[in-house]
Amino acid sequence: MSEEKRTEKVYSRREVLKTAGKAAVGVAAVTVLPSFLTSCGEKTPEIPSKEVLSYEYLSASEDAPKYPYPYQKLDVGTTMERAYASFFNKGGCCRAVIDGIIGQLGDQAGYPWNQIPVDAFANGAGGYGAASLCGSLAGAATCIGLAVPPEDASKMTAELFSWYTSTELPTYQPEVKNKTVSSASVNCKDSVGEFMEVSGYAMADPERKARCAGVAADCAGKTVELINKYYNL
Structure with missing residues (x-):
């Protein structure tokens, strides 16, 4: 920025302070500037320092993994078992599926799968807190992508969603034997709602939690089955 433009900014700001009717600029700055800083969420224009004006960004790193990520065959049963346990150990259906597949690949295949933090998908639980897309499907779609x-x-992904709405779930029930239902949609509201209506269990009941853990396991297992088939593994 030129010296001329810098001077204009300083002058403009002082003029505003003068028109505020204050005897001294120092007093005006204390009482007027807060309104500028908060008005409509805008910041008061400031003069960039020489450091900012001369700043140059470093070259972007090109050390990125090849896409799609290199996949290796996973065992369906092991994946389901891990996803089920992760529902309780990690928390939530989305993280359960992510850990069952991506977490397992991170442990077995390493980079780049081990660079994906499982906890970044905590917000997928409960249909992203809005009973929308089932977190298990969201996690599965992420793995497929x-x-x-x-x-x-x-x-x-379309095949997975079709399977989800046409299959009575959960099929994986290592502990609690719950009633199975096929969901009218891919949304958490329908999937969990229909189960609670049929079973009579409430959201906080351990049986409902075991049911969703089983659905997470089913989704993880089905996803691995589809990817294994795609790569002829």
């Missing part, structure tokens, strides 16, 4: 090229990932 990372392991499969875009065009085929879309088809695979």
